[in-house]
Amino acid sequence: MMPLEILQNILRRIDRLIVFFIIRPFGLLRPKTTSTPTSGTRHNVDLPGPTMRPLHEFQQEVLTLFSAPCNIEKMRYMSQCLKNEYVKKLQSSTACMLPSFCHTLPTGQERGTFIALDVGGSTFRVALVELASRSHNGEEMTIKHMTVNKINEEVRRLPAAEFFAWMAIKIQDMLHQSGDERMAQNETISIGLAWSFPIEQTGYRGGNIQPMGKGFKCHEGVLGQDLGLLIEQACQARGVRVRVKAIINDSSATLLYQAYKDPTTTMSLILGTGTNAAIYLPVKALGADKFGERDPSWFDRAEKVIINTEVSMFGKDILVMTRWDEQLNRAHQLPDFQPLEYMTTGRYLGEIFRLVIAEAVETCQLFGGVMPENILDRYSLDTALLAAIEEDTTMGCISSAERVQKEFGLLNTPSLAEMSFLRTAVESISHRATAYMATAVHALWSLEHNEQDENSKTSVAANGSVVSMYPGFRARCQNYVANIISANQKLSGSTSEHQVIMQPTHEATILGTAVAVAITDE
Structure with a gap:
């Protein structure tokens, strides 16, 4: 007689298959049939199913698509484009580059x-x-x-x-x-x-x-x-x-927190569920209309001002997107609203991973071609899973394989080939996120610095779960910024030394708010 537990597992798998083929959520599967009008009538026309291909071939495509924009030359170009957008919005925008x-x-x-x-x-x-x-x-x-x-x-x-x-x-x-x-x-x-x-x-x-x-x-x-x-x-x-x-706000509080500890601090970066940044710039860098109606005495005292950049809103038509990014964007309540955020933050990294897995199940027979139940729901994968896979250094990713099996409700532990694919996907997604965030930070840094200037050090107060806790994220981001600066210096012939240090923070919002009270001049 078949053990009860095995029988229950089989029945659960049958239930998932029934749900999968009946529901077919938007964005995961290509429809097998469609209705086409012909001579006043509608006929069901069978379409070919997804083309099957080896998993290792798809794995290489994922790696190639996500790593392509991480080339330093491309990052230099994207940084310059972002800087141009920053400058434009500093002059006139009611949604971003807001002076405090x-x-x-x-x-x-x-x-x-x-x-x-x-x-x-x-x-x-x-x-x-x-x-x-x-x-x-x-x-x-x-x-x-x-x-x-x-x-x-x-x-x-x-x-x-x-x-x-x-x-x-x-x-x-x-x-x-x-x-x-x-x-x-x-x-x-x-x-x-x-x-x-x-x-x-x-x-x-x-x-x-x-x-x-x-x-x-x-x-x-x-x-x-x-x-x-x-x-x-x-x-x-x-x-x-x-x-x-x-x-x-939290980005300004984070900047004040680190500036109290380190006088070289002029920027902050929030990167967790969402992202934002603040920067301390000359008042004259902003258009007069940005300030609204303020007492003239404020301008008498203010040479510089902390700016809430709302940096998440930048990057449209600048940051290179994959087809999975486009899927996410199309299905979003606010498509194109926060391009940088959609490709870098804790809210969205797991969703991009989910879309990649879904395509692998459909076209490469990942997990035996059976879609895990929690892949059916949008935003069902937490970024913590990506972090667990990326930081797993055990032979064959044994630790993260067991977690994947449990979270996805798989009957069997993923194979070595499947875990290799998942790890490549995770690393590709997170490394590109790091590169894009570094590009945005460099573009902000370049608003107040130039690679040809004299030696400088800039501390960036870094706060949020992704930049603080995701394995290797902060160090990679800092290295990317350094590499962009170095590449620009080689082109200009500059021998100056510029350091941009991503400083981790602790309880920055609370402590920075106390600093805000301490420096008030009212």
Whole structure:
């Protein structure tokens, strides 16, 4: 008698085959039939199925297509094209290259204890941060106490008054837990806010609320009202006296964090689920219309300004796409909206991998030609799987093969040939992502530097799961930037030495927000 477990596995496989051939999700399989009008009637016309070919042949094609743009000469050209786009958008764009109100970088000598708030899509963090100055190497900034509060669906649905009251309660709780004496003495406490949602910034410490998305309701009824004032009023109602001294986004906070530690910092890069970058540039590099209506005194003080680049939006018709990128783009809610992001970030690397696997199953009999169940759903592959495959150095990728078998629900462990294909696909996808991100970073660097200038060092504050945790990503990105600079120097005959260092950061949003409070001139 057949063991029960084997029988159940066979039945599950039959179920998957039935679902696979009935549903056939968009973008994965070519249709076997189509309807063609002929003489007023419609007939089903059988089309040939996908052409089968050896897996190793497809493996070579994947490697070739993804590695082709990673040639340094092509990267130099793409960097120049991106720089031209940056310059254009610095003059006139309401969507990207947006100047903040932060015109000062920290000296590194700022001291004090500050409250930093970080409101994201799933958590609200409240931290008591102590700044001790740059001279305390390794201990310049310390989180003395922090609470992490989950933002669940119930919190997301809270109307404005209740949501900001909830925030005030969490701020009060953290202050009580930390034993901050300012609470007992009824002092006004300065706080900074990292707000991960749209806002119409009206000053260093103020901004009007915009629709938030992600299921939040707290903007309803208060659109256009000042965010800082709403928080202050909610805290006042709880008997907590606070003053919002800075409102900032995560890319700017990350730049300020690293600039407090290292004075050569003028850029930041966020690369996780999505991507963004900030850069510190002269005010005169931007068109006058970019600044909107600002007090003339701001321009009297500001020589440079931190710019939110929204770099994810660049790259259309510049960055080379494969057919899998085009599939992803066509099926996206916002095609062409964030070209760089669609080919470099944690949200999309797994999806590109999924599309490559799907084609291999269909045309090369990968996994015996049976589509794994979780390949049927878009965005079902996490970038963590790609990282696990890429960092697996065991003979035959035994460790990652077992993970692939488990996650894909395969009856058998993938063969050596199948794991070789998967590893090639993963490395090709991630290495191209590194090259494209390095190209974008070099183009930003070239806005304030030239390979023929005197020796320079630029620290880029790097934050986010992909640039921080994906195996080899940050080091490869830094090397690519160095190689582009070197290639340009050879052409110009320059002998200058330029370093662009990708500095990993820790808790940069919270700590950088505290720095933003410390440098306020209000």
